[in-house]
Amino acid sequence: MTPLGKPPLVFMAQASDIKAIVTAPADVLRPGEGGAVIAPLVGRDSFMLADGEDHLAGRRRVVPGFQRERVSAHTQMVRATVEHEIAGWPLDTPIPLHGRLCALTLRVILHTIFGVGDERVDELHRRLLTMFSVAASLTLHMPTLRYAPPWRRVWRRFLANREGVDALLAELIAERARSRTHQQGLLAMLLGPMHVDGGPDAIGNVRDTLMSLILAGHETTGSELAWAVQLLAHHPAVMHRLVRELDGDNDAYLDAVINEVLRHRPVFLFTIPRAVAKPCEVSGRTYHPPVHLVGCVHLMQHDAAAYAQPEAFRPERFLDEAPRSDAWMPWGGGRKHCPGRHLALLEMQTVLRTLLEHLTIEPASARIETARWRTVIVTPGGGCRVVLRKRRHS
Template identity: 40%
Template sequence: MQATLPPGPRLPSLLQTIGWWNRPTVYVERLRARYGPRFTMRLLGQLPAVILSDPDDLREVFMAPPDVLHPGEGARILAPIVGPHSLILLDEAPHLEQRKLMLPAFHGERMQRLTGLMTELTDRELDSWPIDEPVALHERLQQLTMEIILRAVFGLDEGARLNSLRDRLTSILSFGDSPLSLLPPAQRLLAGRGRFGRFEEDKAQVDSELFALMADRRREGGERDDVLAMLLAAEHDDGSPMSDEEIRDELVTALVAGHETTASSLAFAFEQLARRPEVLERLAADAATDDDRYLDATINEVLRLRPVLPNAEPRLVKQEVTIGGWTYPPNVVLIASAALVHHDPKIYPEPHAFRPERFLDTKPGTYTWIPFGGGRRRCIGASFALLEMRIVLRAAAERFTVSAAGPPPRPRRRMITITPGDGALVRLGRRERPAARAAVQDHALNV
C-alpha cells in the first residue's frame, strides 16, 4: 500500500486552477498522459483533489460506505446557490431519507405524465427558431429547459410569478460564470458587494416568491402532476412534512442540476449533428416510427463524448480508505472523472469520434459511462433529462436539417458545467414532412 497521494503537477495552485477552468477537458487529458489514470491536483482554496479515471477505481469509489466518503461535503462550493438542505450537499442518513422523498417525483408514471407538457413547450420553442441563417442554439435551449423546469418541477402557471422567477433564477445561475464565485475565500471576502450583493438580493427575492407559491398551493389543494405537488405531500420517516426551506432548496437544486446540464447536452448534440448529417437523417427517418433505439444510442454517445459535468460528484474522504492500491487519508477529495473515462481509447476506440453505433447493441457501462455519476449518488433527475433530450431531438429531427455555421468550437466552462464555446452556432434548414406523416398529424389536429 502507498500512503502518499498520487503524483501530479507541481505548478502553483493558481496556475492549476486557471488550467482546470480554461481548458477543462484538454488540461486533465494532458495530466493523465503524463501521470497515469490517477493524479493529484491542488486548486486555489480547495483541499487536495485526486482525479480518478480507472473504472475499477470508480467502482470502489461509488461502492464505498457512505460514512467513509462524503459527496455532500465534497460539493460544498454549491451551498450558496442550492442551500443547506439540498440533496447534493447531504450525506449518510439525511441524504438517504431526503433521496427517498425525492425519488418518486422523477421516475415511472409521473415522468410519463409530464411528456405532454414537455412536448408542448418544445414545439413552441422550436417553432421560433430562425431558418437559413446562423443561430446560436445554446441560449435558446437554456430558455427551453428553464421553462420546462419552472412548469413541470416548480409547477408555475403562465403569469407574473413565472416571469419574475424566471428572471431572478437566470440571474442567480449566471453568478457561477466566474471561477471566483465558487471559491469560498472570495465568497467570504466579497459578501454583500458587487455581483455578490446582487446575487444575495436575487436569492432573497426568489425565496420570498417560492414561499408564497407554497402557501398558495396549500390553500388551493387539489391534485397536480408537478414535482412541487409531490414535495408538499411528502413526509419524513417520523411523519413530519418537508419544511418550506427544504422544499425551496430541492426546487433550486433541481434547477441547478437539470437546467444548464440538459441545455448544454442538447447544444452539444446539435453541434455534433451539424457535422454528421447521416446521423440526423436516420433520426428523421426513425421519428416517424416507434423505434427509439438509434435516438437513445445518439443521446448516449453525446453524453459520452461531451459530458457536461466532467467531474462526477466529488467525494471528501472522512475515514482512511484504500482505492486502487492507494491509501487516502481524511481531508482529501476523490473525483471520478467522466471526461477521462469517456475518452479512454482502451474503453472507446477513437474516443473523440462521434459514433452513436457504439451504443446500438451495447448498453452503457456502469463504471465506463457516468454522465449522471454513479452508485447511491447517481443523479435522480437522469430520467427527466433523458426524456427532455428525446423529445427535443425527435422534434428537431422532424423539422430541421442542421449544418455547421463555423469551425468546431472549443468547449468552455460555465459554472460547474462544460458548454460549446460558440454557443452551438449552426444553420437550420426547413425539412419537408413526409406526406404520410403530415397527413396523420393534420388529421389528428382536425379531430
Template identity: 35%
Template sequence: MTTVTLPPGPSSPRFVQGAFALTTPFRGMRRMRARYGDAFTVNVPIFGRAVVISRSDEIKQLFTAGPDLVENLQPNLGRVLGSGSLFALTGEEHRKQRKLLVPPFHGRRLKAYEEIIEEETVRELASWPEDRPFATLPSMMRITLNAILRAVFGADGAELAELRELLPPWVSSGSRLAVMPIPQIDLGRWSPWGRFWMARRRYDAIVDRLIDKAAGEDLDERDDVLALLLQSRYDDGSPMSRDQIADQLLTLLTAGHETTATTLAWAVERLRRHPEVLSELVAEADAGGDALRQATIVEVQRTRPVIDLVGRHVKTDGFRLGRWTLPKGYTVLVGITLIHDDESLFPNARAFDPHRFLDAKPDLYEWIPFGGGARRCLGAAFATMEMNVVLRTLLRDLTLTPTTEPGERWHSRGIANAPAKGGRAVVRRRNSPPVPPATATVAGARS
C-alpha cells in the same frame, strides 16, 4: 499507523497547478494522464490535495463506498443552493431527502411531463431563423427552464414569469460562485455574492407565495413536483419544512436546467459535423423509432460531458482505494473525460459514433455524465427523456444543415462546459421549399 500510498503527480506549488488546471482543463488532464498514468495526485485551489482516478474498478469502489468512508465532494453546489439541498446533505439526512424526491422523476410521472416538453420545444423552434447561423444554447436554455418550471410548479402564472426572469442570471452567477470563497460580510448589491443572495431572497418569497396558493387547492389533482413534496412525509410522518422545499426545488430547477440545455447544444454541434448520423436519425424519427436517437444522446454525453469532474471527500484515515491508501481529508476526483476517452473501454474513443451504443447500454462505472452511487443525479431519467423529446421534435419539424467547420471548442461556464459558439445551427422548416445543397456540407464523420 497506516502507510499512505498515493499515485505520482506534479510537485509544483498549488497556485501553479491551479493556473495550469484553469488555462488547460481538458488538455491538461490528458497530459497528466500521459505522464503519470491513469491516477495522479494534484494540489489545487478549492480542493487542496486530491487524487484523480480514471479506472472503472476504482471508480466503482469509490461510488459504492459507504458514507462513513467518503462523503460528497467539498466544496459543492450546496454552498449556493442552500443547506437543505441534496448537494449539502450528508449521511442519513441525504438518504431521507433523496427518498422523498425520487417518485416525481420516475415511472408514470415522466410520461406526464413529455407533453410539456414537446409544447415548449415547438414554441421555441417556431422562433428559429431559417438559412442563417445562430447559437442554439439560449433556446435550449429557455426550453429546459420552461419545462422544468412547469414540471416543478405546475400551470403558468405570475410567479412563474418572475422565476423565468430571475433564474437564468442566478444560475449563471451561481455556477461561477460555487467554487469561489464566500465573503464574511454581505456587501449587498456592491458585490457578486451580495447580488446573488438578494436574488435568493426574492426566490424564497416567490416560493412562499406558491406554497400558500397550493395550500388552498386539491393537491391530489396536481402532477407537479411542488404538490408531491407538500404531500410527502418522512418515515416518522413529519412533512418537509418550507425551507427544505425551497432548497430542493431550487436544486431541481438548476440541476435540471443548465446541464440538459448544454448537452442539447452539444448534440446540435456534433450532429452538424456528422451528416451520415444526422441522416439516419431523421429517417428513424420519420419512421417512429428512437433507438439510434437514444444511443446518440449517450454518445454526446460520452464525447462532450458537460461536467468534467465528480468526486468524494475522504472521511477516514487509511481509506483503501484500489492500489492506493488515502489519508483523511483528501479529495478523490473522477476524471469523466479521461475515462470516456479510454481506448480499452471505447475503441476509437475520440470518434463520435452513436452506433457503439445501439446494442449495448453503457456501464455506469465507465460512462458517468450523471455521476454515480448514492449521489448519482436524481433527475437522470428526466434529463434523458427531455433530451429525447427535444431532439425528436427538432428532427421532425426542421432540417438541420450539416457543416464542414471545425468542431466548437469547450467553454467553461463555471460548473458546466458548453460549446464556445453556443452550438451554432442553420435550419429550414421541413415544409419549406428545398434549396440546392451546399457543395461542401456532406463530409465524412469527424471527431
C-alpha cells in the same frame, strides 16, 4: 493536484477505482462536502449537500416523482413546451443555442414541479434565468473574489436576484401548503409527506429541495442537448441518418445518438469530489483527510480498451450493444446516481425529434466548439452557435 485555497484533489480514471469512489460508505467518503460550490444557489438545507442519513432522507422525498412511469405522464407537457420554445427561435442566421436550450429545460422542470397555467411560474422562470447567469462568473468557485472589484458588483446583483426568486418561491410554496387545492405538479407530492405548515423553516427546507431540482434538472440537460446539437451539426452523415430513421418512425438510432453524446461529451467530466472522512484504500493506496477523490468520467468513457476509436462520434457503437456499466457512467453511480435521468432522456428525445422534424441544423463555425466550465459542468464554449433553417419535406 492542490488548487489554491482548496483541499488536495486526487483524480482517478480506472473504471474500478471510480466505482469504488462512488459506492464507498457515506462515513468514509463524503460527496456532500465536495459539492459546496453550488451552496449559494441551492441553499444550506439542500439534500445534495448533505451526507449520510440526511442525504438519503432528502433523496427519498424526490426520487418517486422522477420514476419512469411518473415521468411518462409528463410526455404531453414536455412535447408542448418544446414545440412552443422551438417555434420562437430565429432561422437563417447564426444563433447561440445553449441559453435557449437551458431556458427550455428550465421551463420543463418548472412545469414538472408547479404544473402548467400559473403566470407566476413564468415570472419565476424570468427571475431564475437572471439569477443563474452568475454561474458564468468566477465568484461561485472563488468566494474571496465576491467582495473585490469588479466581481463585487456581479455578486451583489446575484444576491438581489436570489432574494427576488426566494420571495416568489416562498409565496408559491406557502400558498400551496395552505390551500392544498392546487394538486398539479411535483410540489403537491413533495408537500404531502412534509406536513409543511407554512412556517419559515419548513418553507426554507422545501425551497432548498426545489432549488436543487431546478438547478440539477435544467443546466445539465440544456448543456447535454447543446453538445448533441454541436455534434450533429458537425457530423452531417450522422444527422442525415438520424433524420431518415426518425422519418421512418424508428427510435433505435435516436437512442444510440443520445447514448453516444452522453459518452463522448458528458457534461460532468468528473464525479462531484468525495471528501475523505476516514482513511480509505483504493487500488492499494490509502488516502487520508483532507484529500478529495475525483473520478474522471470523461477519461473512463474514452478508454481505448473499451471503445474502438474512442475520440470518434459514432452512435453505431450503441445500436446493437447497450452501454457497458464499467465504461459508461454519465448519470453517476452509487447513492448519488442521477434521480432525474428518465426526465432528462424524455427531454433529449423530444427536443431532437422536434428539431429535426421541422428544421435543419448547420454549423456556424469550422470546428466543434471547445468546452467551457459552468459551475460543475462543461458546456460548448461558444454558446453552441448554429444556423437553423426550415426543413423542406420532399
